[in-house]
Amino acid sequence: xxxxxxxxxxxxxxxxxxxxxxxxxxxxxxxxxxxxxxxxxxxxxxxxxxxxxxxxxxxxxxxxxxxxxxxxxxxxxxxxxxxxxxxxxxxxxxxxxxxxxxxxxxxxxxxxxxxxxxxxxxxxxxxxxxxxxxxxxxxxxxxxxxxxxxxxxxxxxxxxxxxxxxxxxxxxxxxxxxxxxxxxxxxxxxxxxxxxxxxxxxxxxxxxxxxxxxxxxxxxxxxxxxxxxxxxxxxxxxxxxxxxxxxxxx
Numbered sequence: 001x002x003x004x005x006x007x008x009x010x011x012x013x014x015x016x017x018x019x020x021x022x023x024x025x026x027x028x029x030x031x032x033x034x035x036x037x038x039x040x041x042x043x044x045x046x047x048x049x050x051x052x053x054x055x056x057x058x059x060x061x062x063x064x065x066x067x068x069x070x071x072x073x074x075x076x077x078x079x080x081x082x083x084x085x086x087x088x089x090x091x092x093x094x095x096x097x098x099x100x101x102x103x104x105x106x107x108x109x110x111x112x113x114x115x116x117x118x119x120x121x122x123x124x125x126x127x128x129x130x131x132x133x134x135x136x137x138x139x140x141x142x143x144x145x146x147x148x149x150x151x152x153x154x155x156x157x158x159x160x161x162x163x164x165x166x167x168x169x170x171x172x173x174x175x176x177x178x179x180x181x182x183x184x185x186x187x188x189x190x191x192x193x194x195x196x197x198x199x200x201x202x203x204x205x206x207x208x209x210x211x212x213x214x215x216x217x218x219x220x221x222x223x224x225x226x227x228x229x230x231x232x233x234x235x236x237x238x239x240x241x242x243x244x245x246x247x248x249x250x
Contacts, residue, residue: 027189
């Protein structure tokens, strides 16, 4: 369980987050959605410690992460997997080396054990035998899958994904969503995804947090979102003709 309590975050005079509170449960995919500048990526960065909130708390299993120093945060950070928007693979490393990198940093595995774990993770994302390829030899979807393999290498309790479907075609996006869903269920992971992809929202959004201009405007599930009476949420969700047609079927 991750609890976010009354989070405020400013950059100079620009107040990006204003009093955000939410609970993110294990075994469930939680989505943070909102338009550009709504504060969704800033909230995620506050949750993982890339930004420090000006006010409020982030609790991991009731432990106040925001009050811990760098050394005290290490045990929690070892339990976090992160999938970045651009995959953030090391171009000079092979697929295998990218996946084993966190294992070298944070585990006491032998080299043989690290390679075995990399093979398992590659099999998990359907990329068996691609160990020696470099990122430049991969498609965008394959890079995202390698990013997921690296994110789960340490068997994380918490998985954070920042725009995992950005730049992908619809079919590949579905593959990525299904992988995230399978991993969340298999490992009972607390999974938090920042996205603007409405296919993801309707497909895997078990809990959805909608931000608007730095404030929490709505929370609920993908089964409830179509029936919201929040004007800002409806404008965001049903902006496209496709979603307007979909709304009529609910």
